[in-house]
Amino acid sequence: MKCADCSHKKECKKRIKGEFYTCREKAIRDNNEQGDRLKGIYKYLTFIELEPKAKTKVFEVRNKQFNSWLGNVKWYAPWRKYCFFAADGIVLDAVCLENIQDFIKRLMWDREEA
DSSP states (O other), X not given: OOOXXXXXXXXXXXXXXXXXXXXXXXXXXXXXXXXXXXXXXXXXXXXXXXOOOSSOOEEEEEETTTOOEEEEEEEETXXXXXXXXXXXXXXXXXXXXXXXXXXXXXXXXXXXXX
């Protein structure tokens, strides 16, 4: 059985501090543990950097409880700012929208400082 998250030939599980994680779960865990100013700590959402580029970044937005994909945060050139591109059929409450807004503000601050 192939791992759904990487190119390993067998389903991969990595043992970290006594617990087992798939490649995707490990990426989410590592992303949350970095604790740098950009990542922030959010109760329901996690942001995973997908495509490191020279000027702009692309982040996948996932629900922490079910690890479901909610959309992407990426640079939108016509508006010259980062925007959230939601997946079809996504419903978000005020807390999640505030978290996404906070994350985008942090991205913009980092971009202005560079």
